[in-house]
Amino acid sequence: MAWRLQRTAAQKVSAALQGTRAEQSTASYLNLVRATGWFTVVQDAPGTTLKVAQFGEALRQLTGGDTAALNQSLATLRAGTRALNATLVSPPDRRATPAAPAASPAQGAGTLPGQPALPIQPQPPTPRRPPCLQPLRRQTRRRATSRSSRRPPGLTAPTLH
Structure with missing residues (x-):
């Protein structure tokens, strides 16, 4: 699936570059x-020697009028791009990477061959709601009190003599 997307994207890059002329025009800018x-879709595809920075440099040259x-x-x-x-004409060789053996019905996914599958135990429901779903508590009047009332017991405000 990724190969098809890369192949199509590479073809679109080629088509857009073919429509780009070394002249300052809206059509050239849009095509570039x-x-x-x-190209950002295929920049990591195998066989890519180009970099996004090269396209950026071409855009700078186009907008700056440096046609040479x-x-x-x-x-x-x-x-x-050619x-x-x-490199994207045919799909990658699937024989190069060994396919994982399919799990048999007697064997659950994630078990080793030759080992019986263990039944999946459902987890008990969580009894508490997450904090974000807890009902809001009503604010008390303590909030409106002065700073001096928030001091720990035994501490008094300094007095000036």
């Missing part, structure tokens, strides 16, 4: 932004 967005540098950046991005598309 689309290519950048789609942009032309070179577009050539690099297109070549990297290489990426070539």
